[in-house]
Amino acid sequence: MQRVTVRLNISPERFQAYYQGVVEYVVATANDGRTVKFPARVLRTFLTYQGVQGTFEITFDANLKFQAIRRSGLPASP
Numbered sequence: 001m002q003r004v005t006v007r008l009n010i011s012p013e014r015f016q017a018y019y020q021g022v023v024e025y026v027v028a029t030a031n032d033g034r035t036v037k038f039p040a041r042v043l044r045t046f047l048t049y050q051g052v053q054g055t056f057e058i059t060f061d062a063n064l065k066f067q068a069i070r071r072s073g074l075p076a077s078p
């Protein structure tokens with residue numbers, strides 16, 4: 001399994017498009033410079049009134065299919 005770490009700072013307004021299903025995937029740059037794409041729906045549990053903020057570890061299988069996400073560390077700076 002592969003793991004990548006990303007810092008996210010998604011405003012509540014921006015996340016609304018993900019929440020409504022208008023946008024299906026999040027594309028982010030990992031801390032190591034790789035571009036990662038994962039389902040937006042997995043961030044719903046991390047949504048607060050400030051949006052989705054923080055550092056997250058994302059796990060992918062050998063075929064690069066999303067497996068899991070967990071918060072790791074402190075929230076991202078604005």
